[in-house]
């Protein structure tokens with residue numbers, strides 16, 4: 001790699017190379033920005049150039065990830081090479097001969113016919129963002145890995161312990177590697193630990209340049225530590241490279257949240273706003289705009305009074321054409337509901353502490369609405385902004401439990417704060433926008449199906 005591709009790899013990247021050289025199947029789960037995709041690109045070029053005939057197949061959950069990440073790195077590595085490798089890498093293909101090529105595909109490109117008859121060649125399959133690739137694609141991949149010299153490299157974030165990637169850690173014979181941000185060179189060079197991030201002393205320790213400025217940095221981690229909270233599944237997966245524990249009564253697993261971020265659905269009805277009004281100084285007032293299954297955070301504001309918040313909602317109603325604002329009316333939210341009602345705006349006050357429709361199953365309306373939101377994720381009926389990390393962190397941190405009477409209850413905001421998590425204001429706004437046919441304050445359902 002050093003001599004031909006002209007790269008300087010750090011120790012765990014070398015470990016990944018050795019894993020592919022020595023094992024049929026290797027899985028690497030790491031923090032964000034550990035250099036997995038970078039080294040995978042080098043592996044693709046090495047395998048292709050060092051074997052003939054050879055076939056290299058790469059995939060990832062989305063088109064953007066195939067073309068914009070791994071194949072971008074492959075093109076850059078090919079250009080950077082100190083020795084002419086031959087061929088010319090295209091957006092998702094590098095071809096030397098008919099029996100000697102590399103190709104990147106996503107699920108829509110997948111064609112079972114194209115996956116036949118590779119059995120004689122040297123075959124390498126690289127799966128990037130491996131936690132998000134479907135079981136169907138893995139089955140197709142297994143079908144081509146039956147020859148004498150076959151290698152599978154899966155790299156990704158530790159977001160889903162249940163899929164093929166996550167199960168690798170419990171599958172005999174798979175070489176597994178886990179990399180925490182605290183193992184990476186921008187941390188180890190200066191001895192920066194999680195305690196330094198927690199205490200805010202990390203900045204003083206950085207006495208020179210970062211050895212790999214493009215790899216994950218202490219500044220990036222410090223921000224996530226504060227915003228997501230060190231016990232959040234997002235922090236575990238994206239900073240520590242650890243799979244979230246199963247059975248922790250997680251309301252919405254991170255893997256479901258990520259699937260919703262990848263999904264693209266048609267906006268529809270209802271067209272409504274969900275408004276979570278800040279109750280404390282550091283909490284945020286959040287407006288979520290929902291059009292059928294498509295939910296987007298429309299506005300986040302801090303330190304505003306109820307008059308200002310009411311104005312924000314009125315403007316949001318006008319700009320989005322939403323039919324109704326569904327406003328959390330507990331505490332200061334009540335003032336916002338009153339103001340909007342006085343201004344004759346379409347507003348529905350939602351009281352999370354009120355009785356649910358299904359009193360057998362749920363402790364309160366908050367639990368019922370959140371459970372309804374969970375079911376949207378479970379059935380694939382929700383599309384979220386792929387760039388909204390904070391919303392993803394909040395949604396995946398929520399927990400539920402059962403009361404003594406066996407009803408479902410959602411952990412309160414105060415309890416979440418005690419666990420070192422951020423106030424789930426964005427998640428609440430999404431939940432409020434998702435709540436359908438909510439029961440008005442004091443209202444008792446007249447009909448069980450109402």
Ligand SMILES: Nc1ncnc2c1ncn2[C@@H]1O[C@H](COP(=O)(O)OP(=O)(O)OP(=O)(O)O)[C@@H](O)[C@H]1O
Nearest residue numbers: 008009010031032033034035036037038039214215
């Ligand atoms: N050895 C290296 N030398 C120089 N640059 C590197 C090296 N390794 C990685 N990089 C750069 O660091 C950045 C992060 O690397 P990369 O995207 O491979 O990380 P990743 O582990 O795949 O992250 P993610 O979890 O976000 O997918 C990229 O810009 C990449 O080009």
Ligand SMILES: [Mg+2]
Nearest residue numbers: 036037069128
């Ligand atoms: Mg990557």
